[in-house]
Amino acid sequence: MSKKATQNGSTDAPIQISTLPPVVGINFGNSYASIAEDLAECIANEDGERQIACAIAFHGEEMYIGNQAKQQLVKNSQNTITGFRNLLGKKFSEIPQSENTTSARVIQHPELPDTPAYKVQVLQPSPAPLNSNTTSAYTTPAASHAPTPRSEPMLVDRILTVSEVATIFIKSLVQSAEDFLGKKVKGAVISVPSTFTDSQKVALEKAAEDAGVTVLQLLDEAGAAAATTTTTIWSGDSLHPDRTQLLVDLGASGLSLSLLSVREGLTYVLADSHTDAVSTAAIDDKLIKFFAADFTKKTRITLPVCPATAPIDQRAEAKLRLAIEHTKRTISASPGAATCSVESLKEGMDYTGSINRMRFDMLASPVYAAAAKQIASLLAQAGIDAHDVDEVVYVGGTGCLPGLDSRLCVEVGLRDGVETPFARGTVVGGGVGDPTTILARGCAAQAALIDSITEEDVRAAFSRGHQAREVRATTKTLGLIFPNNLPENKEVGGTWIPVVQKETALPARRIVSFDVEVTEGSKRFVCEVREVKEGIRVEKVVEEASPSDEDDEDEEPEEVEIKHRTLTKETLFGVIDTQAKLAIQTKGKGKDAGKWFTRVEVEFIVGIDGALDVELREVGGDGAVEKLHVSPL
Amino acid sequence: MAAVQTLTLVVPPTPASYAAPAAASSSRLAPPHPSGHRALLPVGPAYANHLRLALHHAHSFSSLDKHLEKERER
Ligand SMILES: Nc1ncnc2c1ncn2[C@@H]1O[C@H](COP(=O)(O)OP(=O)(O)OP(=O)(O)O)[C@@H](O)[C@H]1O
Ligand SMILES: [Mg+2]
Numbered sequence: 012m013s014k015k016a017t018q019n020g021s022t023d024a025p026i027q028i029s030t031l032p033p034v035v036g037i038n039f040g041n042s043y044a045s046i047a048e049d050l051a052e053c054i055a056n057e058d059g060e061r062q063i064a065c066a067i068a069f070h071g072e073e074m075y076i077g078n079q080a081k082q083q084l085v086k087n088s089q090n091t092i093t094g095f096r097n098l099l100g101k102k103f104s105e106i107p108q109s110e111n112t113t114s115a116r117v118i119q120h121p122e123l124p125d126t127p128a129y130k131v132q133v134l135q136p137s138p139a140p141l142n143s144n145t146t147s148a149y150t151t152p153a154a155s156h157a158p159t160p161r162s163e164p165m166l167v168d169r170i171l172t173v174s175e176v177a178t179i180f181i182k183s184l185v186q187s188a189e190d191f192l193g194k195k196v197k198g199a200v201i202s203v204p205s206t207f208t209d210s211q212k213v214a215l216e217k218a219a220e221d222a223g224v225t226v227l228q229l230l231d232e233a234g235a236a237a238a239t240t241t242t243t244i245w246s247g248d249s250l251h252p253d254r255t256q257l258l259v260d261l262g263a264s265g266l267s268l269s270l271l272s273v274r275e276g277l278t279y280v281l282a283d284s285h286t287d288a289v290s291t292a293a294i295d296d297k298l299i300k301f302f303a304a305d306f307t308k309k310t311r312i313t314l315p316v317c318p319a320t321a322p323i324d325q326r327a328e329a330k331l332r333l334a335i336e337h338t339k340r341t342i343s344a345s346p347g348a349a350t351c352s353v354e355s356l357k358e359g360m361d362y363t364g365s366i367n368r369m370r371f372d373m374l375a376s377p378v379y380a381a382a383a384k385q386i387a388s389l390l391a392q393a394g395i396d397a398h399d400v401d402e403v404v405y406v407g408g409t410g411c412l413p414g415l416d417s418r419l420c421v422e423v424g425l426r427d428g429v430e431t432p433f434a435r436g437t438v439v440g441g442g443v444g445d446p447t448t449i450l451a452r453g454c455a456a457q458a459a460l461i462d463s464i465t466e467e468d469v470r471a472a473f474s475r476g477h478q479a480r481e482v483r484a485t486t487k488t489l490g491l492i493f494p495n496n497l498p499e500n501k502e503v504g505g506t507w508i509p510v511v512q513k514e515t516a517l518p519a520r521r522i523v524s525f526d527v528e529v530t531e532g533s534k535r536f537v538c539e540v541r542e543v544k545e546g547i548r549v550e551k552v553v554e555e556a557s558p559s560d561e562d563d564e565d566e567e568p569e570e571v572e573i574k575h576r577t578l579t580k581e582t583l584f585g586v587i588d589t590q591a592k593l594a595i596q597t598k599g600k601g602k603d604a605g606k607w608f609t610r611v612e613v614e615f616i617v618g619i620d621g622a623l624d625v626e627l628r629e630v631g632g633d634g635a636v637e638k639l640h641v642s643p644l
Numbered sequence: 645m646a647a648v649q650t651l652t653l654v655v656p657p658t659p660a661s662y663a664a665p666a667a668a669s670s671s672r673l674a675p676p677h678p679s680g681h682r683a684l685l686p687v688g689p690a691y692a693n694h695l696r697l698a699l700h701h702a703h704s705f706s707s708l709d710k711h712l713e714k715e716r717e718r
Contacts, residue, residue: 234685241688252649272682275647276690279682457687469695472686479683480694483676493655494662506655516684516694517676518703525651530660537658539665542674582671586664612648619703621673644672 032197034227034462035188036454038235039181039201039215041065041096042263043408045448046188047455050244052441053448056187062408062447063184066093066114067176071134072164076183085329088114090131095180097264098173100207100214103127113329120172128172134164177218185224198225198462200454202235205267206285209476216475227461228473230454233258233269236406237278238453244443250430252276253512254401257386259419261409263291266382268389270400272484272514279482279516282393289381291409297374298338298366299331302351305364312358327357342371343411344439372414379415383422390423396547397423398574402430410446411438426574482516487581488545489615489623491538493527503543503580510615513545518619524612524630527591531607534591540584540625540639546577585639587627593634609634620644646705 035054038045043062045053053061060078068075068083068091075083083091093114098106102125106117120128171179185196201219203212216226230238236258239245246252256278258269266289270281296317303314315321316328330353341349348365356362372379390397403425409415416433419425428434432444441448464470471477494505510521527536550573591609598604610630617623621644627637684691693708701707 228686230687231685234687237685238687241690252647271685276688277694278685278687278691280685453687460689460692464692466696466700468699469692472695477686480686480691480698481679481681481683482694483679484682485673485676487674489673494658495656496659497656506653508651508653508655514682516682518697518705520646520705522646522648523651524648525653525655527655528657530657533660535658536655537662537664582674583665583667584671584673585667588664608654614646616705617673621676623673641671641673644675 032195033188033192034198034200034455034458035185035196036235036451036456036458037181037184037199037201038450038454039065039096039203040262040407040450041094041204043447044180044184045451046184047448047451048188048192049459050239050242050452050456053451054188054191056184057190061441063187064093065096065180066091067095067179068092069131069133069169072136074133074179076180081333084114084333085326088112088329089116090133091115092129092131092171092176095173095176098127099177099218100211101127101173113325113332117173121170123172126172128170129176131169131171132166133169135167135169136164137162174214174218174221177215178221181219181224182222185222196224198227198458200228200230200235200458200461201226202232202450202454203229204232204285205269205283206265212475226475227458229475230457232260232267232406232450233271233280233283234278235450235453235457236269236404237271237273238457239449240402240404240453241273241276241278242456247435249435250402253515254430255281255395255399255514256402256404257400258404258406259382259386259410260406261289261291261378261382261415262407263295265290266385267406268386270389270393270395273402274512274515274519275521277516279484279514281395281514282389284385284389284392286385289378289385291378293378294339294375294409295332295335298335298371299328301366301370301374302331302335302362302364303327306356306360306362309362309364310357310360312360314357323357327353330356338366339408340411342366342368343413368414372418375412375414376418379418380422382415383419386419386423396574398426398547398576400425400429404449405432405438405444405446406449408447413438483619483621484517485511485513485515485519485617487542488513489540489542489617491613492541492580493536493538502578505539507543507578508613509543510613511617515617517617517621519617520614522612522614524610526608526610529591529594529607529609531596534594534607535588536591536609537586537588538627539586540623540641542581542584544579544581546579548575548577549573550575584623584641585625587625587637587639589627589635589637591629591635593629593631618643 033048036047044065047053055061063077064081066080068080091114103119104125115129117127120126189196212229219226252275254273256271256273260267265287267285269283271278272281299316303316307314319325319328334351334353338349338351348367350365352363354361432438437444461473488509489511490509492503492505529536551570552573554569554571594607594609596607612628612630614626623641625639629635697703697708
């Protein structure tokens with residue numbers, strides 16, 4: 012973002028349809044932020060950026076915000092502030108002091124007790140003369156009667172608290188959105204990482220309010236992601252509304268994982284974890300070392316980096332660190348090689364190098380492996396088999412890397428055909444699956460939702476400090492078994508139709524609809540209402556050596572594990588035994604010709620007290636209707 | 645009304661030989677996770693409706709349906 016706000020460079024302003032003041036969603040990361048007004052996409056700032064670096068730099072009289080500010084890390088690092096989001100709401104004494112800082116150092120505020128701050132040097136315009144119309148000879152050394160000329164600006168220290176920095180940054184984000192929307196923003200939902208403490212949330216809300224933003228909700232990143240992934244824009248027709256979803260956020264400051272139970276838009280966390288030990292910083296270091304070594308090979312100029320000790324090397328490392336942002340984005344976006352170019356990297360020598368995906372993934376491999384290990388232990392902690400994860404969702408820039416996705420799918424042991432935005436092809440080109448926009452878009456949808464709520468008490472439940480909504484949830488899957496002797500249904504003796512999945516919050520209602528075949532004579536159909544136990548059976552299969560492996564003949568035939576889902580009948584609650592009134596005979600010559608079918612709709616309601624009500628209806632007027640009630644617990 | 649999930653499945657006819665087992669009248673659902681074990685993410689229209697169910701409709705779906713229907717008509 013440049014100092015002066017102009018209209019968006021690359022995006023046309025939308026045609027104004029609504030005259031209502033808009034609400035927006037803000038993803039406020041530690042490295043990057045983004046802002047959106049709807050579920051479709053993020054708003055670009057006047058530099059055309061949708062991922063806006065969380066950086067503020069002071070240079071002379073100018074203040075830069077965003078990616079332009081980040082550029083200042085090379086030559087003006089002591090006046091460039093980064094990493095402030097994570098420090099919000101912390102005391103100075105709580106922040107570990109690192110001696111090797113590549114940006115403005117965090118200092119103790121000169122006046123406020125135990126408060127972190129930054130000291131930057133700025134050029135301050137010197138005060139204008141008291142009265143510019145004065146003609147007094149006393150205040151004017153010059154012999155003329157002209158007003159005193161303004162003197163040169165002075166270099167002064169400016170102290171900014173972390174909170175003030177956040178306010179400046181949020182203000183500029185919202186300003187960009189307002190410039191784009193052509194309207195004043197009324198309120199915002201802002202994402203917060205799972206690691207934020209209550210005092211950090213208080214501090215963030217205050218920083219936003221100080222920026223003139225009404226905070227509608229501070230939404231956990233997992234919630235912000237769910238706000239996007241529980242919409243039809245996300246799921247299309249292919250995703251089941253009830254599914255177990257794994258959120259993977261491999262960020263610059265750590266790895267956050269959440270395993271979610273998504274149930275027709277109602278979502279809760281089954282298990283989650285966060286570690287600082289796995290992060291993209293390690294990938295960046297590897298990549299920088301790779302290019303530095305390549306530079307040395309090409310120029311015979313040594314370049315020790317990560318860590319660099321000499322100032323000249325530190326500066327070169329800073330340049331590479333900026334340059335690889337582009338390299339990584341290219342690696343994600345296209346299968347070809349990605350370049351890294353730096354002007355005057357060291358001793359006046361320019362550098363251009365490249366890396367392909369395979370090499371990149373080799374460098375990133377330890378980080379991918381560490382992420383897979385974290386996921387495995389999260390699943391173990393939750394008692395959920397990798398095979399039972401239905402969907403993986405990536406959050407944050409690193410989630411754009413296809414190498415990460417393919418590695419995790421294999422190494423975690425996710426089942427073939429697990430849903431991922433890569434499998435659906437929605438990552439590239441800023442598609443709906445784009446991990447860099449998910450949080451802001453979800454926050455935007457949530458802002459619109461809260462804005463639309465009219466009941467005071469419902470709306471209040473979204474404000475900070477409001478208790479999380481604790482719920483009772485089912486522990487076994489409820490459904491129907493239609494008896495038959497088909498070999499594939501041997502396990503439970505019939506066709507199993509799950510209706511209310513385990514891990515569904517109460518009260519719950521589900522309606523399923525499907526066709527039932529009946530015999531011409533009796534028109535009878537029967538179903539058992541049951542709970543089942545779901546499990547996984549592991550089959551060990553010795554894989555035949557494939558013909559292409561012929562050259563390595565000594566290789567042992569490999570034993571692979573194949574997982575099968577199992578079902579065991581448990582409690583029977585009742586049997587619906589009835590006759591179709593609306594069955595229709597299929598005409599024509601097809602395979603179903605002459606057979607009788609009817610369409611039924613079955614509704615399950617599980618009450619807050621654990622009571623169950625089942626109603627089966629034939630679809631159409633005056634069809635069969637059957638009811639079943641199970642008493643509360 | 646809740647969304648109806650349409651399944652692309654056809655259930656084969658019930659065999660004439662099928663004899664229905666008797667369900668014990670004492671059968672109850674498996675005990676749910678106790679409250680406090682699971683906390684909803686405060687997000688999305690389904691959550692707003694969950695709040696409405698709890699705050700205004702004594703957890704009754706039919707009461708919420710009527711309310712939402714009225715809202716739509718306004
Ligand atoms: N398209 C991309 N492909 C690969 N990496 C990317 C892409 N976009 C951004 N990144 C990288 O993702 C990392 C962090 O971005 P992310 O969106 O997770 O920010 P963040 O949430 O603010 O991070 P954190 O809060 O964890 O520091 C950075 O290292 C960035 O270089
Ligand atoms: Mg992040």
